[in-house]
Amino acid sequence: MPYIIYDLEFTVSRNTRYSSEIIDIGAVKVTEGENGLFVSDTFHTYVRPSNKSVLSADTIQFTGITQKDIDAAPLFPEALNQFIAWMGTESYYMCSWGPDDRTKLISHCRTHQLDVAWITNHNDIQQQWSRTVRKEGKFRQLGLAQALELCGIEFDGTQHRALDDAINTAKVFIHQFDQFKLETNCAADDEGITSKVVYSSSVEDDEKDSPFGNLAHLFKSNE
Secondary structure (H helix, E strand, O other): OOEEEEEEEEOOOOOOOOOOOEEEEEEEEEEEEOOEEEEEEEEEEEOEOOOOOOOOHHHHHHHOOOHHHHHOOOEHHHHHHHHHHHHOOOOOEEEEOOOHHHHHHHHHHHHOOOOOOOOEOEEEHHHHHHHHOOEOOEOOOOOHHHHHHHHOOOOOOOOOOHHHHHHHHHHHHHHOHHHOOEEEOEOOOOOOOOOEEEEOOOOOOOOOOOOOOOHHHHHHHOO
């Protein structure tokens, strides 16, 4: 079963009337071969926002994505079809760095009246990896750059670009694979994810999710 390690980037807005929208999807397919896990394929597409097609200055500054990139991009339903087709018909695990990507995928699918049954076997590997390096029993959510540093791996590419972040997340996933436990679940059954463990390490599942805050609040705090 392949592992789909993916990342999304969103619009950033100071205006709370507009919710953030997906503008960048990047993913790598990790497959098990004779010599272990390896990246067998990659996927990338920009996504044109439906509600506010003109990117804010904050979005451009944070992601480096330009208006030209977005103008030529498909809308979310078409971009999602491309992503699902790339993942293939074989059963797969989906892994992201943090809980926000899954939440945003579900909300976008609901908004566009699209099925969510394809969001299966989803795992937050940021939470799991963060547990393995906690100190004195205290949970400390690690950023991707911190995780790479602890693994002795250099960040390759540009941060906050979906494909680059997915590639680097895959590096942590492969390096620390025996530390993860992977769960089976389906977003269509329960958006809270009721799941069973099918792969487990010695790490105990005793912490709650600690999701990222809204990026808009970060910008507001600097005003």
